[in-house]
Amino acid sequence: MNSENDPMVLISEYYSDVYTQFVPVPLPQQGVEEVMAGKPRRRRRKKESGGGEGEMRKRKLSEAQVNLLERSFGSDHKLESERKDRLAAEMGLDPRQVAVWFQNRRARWKSKKLEAEYSKLKAEHDNAVLHKCRLQTELLDLKDQLNEARREIQRLSERSEGFSSNSPTSSSFSMEHMDPPFLGEFGFEGLENVICMPENNYDNEWGSLYNYM
Amino acid sequence: MNSENDPMVLISEYYSDVYTQFVPVPLPQQGVEEVMAGKPRRRRRKKESGGGEGEMRKRKLSEAQVNLLERSFGSDHKLESERKDRLAAEMGLDPRQVAVWFQNRRARWKSKKLEAEYSKLKAEHDNAVLHKCRLQTELLDLKDQLNEARREIQRLSERSEGFSSNSPTSSSFSMEHMDPPFLGEFGFEGLENVICMPENNYDNEWGSLYNYM
DNA sequence: AAACATGCTGTAATAATATGA
């Protein structure tokens, strides 16, 4: 059994069942004798929106087949021999096709996932940036308040100086640092984001970096 | 007999114009006859680690061809008839193949780009989150300081009350809001991120959301 | 028991085909 492993199986035999079922019409693909003058191939298949389906060499699987495969794929992306053969028999396909279909499906799924993850990450990023801006704003505001408060303390301290004998303030307030426009006490990232913009320094737009190989 | 068992010969009846040019690329490496005589498919071809080029079946453009195409692609992703025909002639390919190659190349490039953009965005996001955490920390610190400052002001004010006639403080300090653990004066996002964690609430790990079709 | 061949499954990259804009 397992004709798949038979060394002498010709590819035509191997794929005969595959192609014959999709090639109801031999497709007038001109032979080699056809002169290369001009562009012989390239027929212009017109719309025929109403489900033309005329004399096409269709290798596409039927919707029913795809549905079944899709359903199977949904339950498990992996494909064991058992399932493969069962599916193949169930829809009259070559087990090989089922395997190929699954492989391609996984690849497709992977791209889709990446796309989805990108969108997700993008949303999170935008959210984070927005939040960061608000924090930035809040921070500036607080620093203003703090400066003002310290000025006030300074004032009050000076005023009370004339009366009391400089009672040691329990809290340690010293005008120390804090006067400059404070770029955030971390100096983090230089100037980036100090100005609260949507952070479009880098362009997230599609088609900006046209140099990836 | 070779021509009889060669799968490509059979296939080339379908795609005569396309495949015939690849057949003459046997790559004088391995005993081709052994391969051809054996099963036409399911070639295992182990490692061949030091050998480098295995005996390419058919298909697959030669490295030289790919290099040329690649170079051409680098200068411009688009392909005009002119260039297409020139390239085709230059490397002995069917113009059709050149066109196909470019289309596939563009598609490949696109996914590569998406991947790259994802990594880029990821890095930016992580950076932003980190920065946000620092801002968060700084903010908490500032709020503490402010609270303390206000307590100080309160203290000083009360003290000086006994001496002066309540000189109106130029600045408007009123203990108003600010006592609660202040979740950020925006209430933004509820509790999220108040605790400064790497923000792994959502899992960025690959293979968590196995439900994308 | 170890080394090795075989065969299957999977992933990645690619070629080719089909369609629609």
Place this chain on the structure above:
DNA sequence: ATCATATTATTACAGCATGTT
């Protein structure tokens, strides 16, 4: 015709299981 996309198919190579020297 060209391009973008979606599909189907191939090739090559990797890992694992099993059968053979």
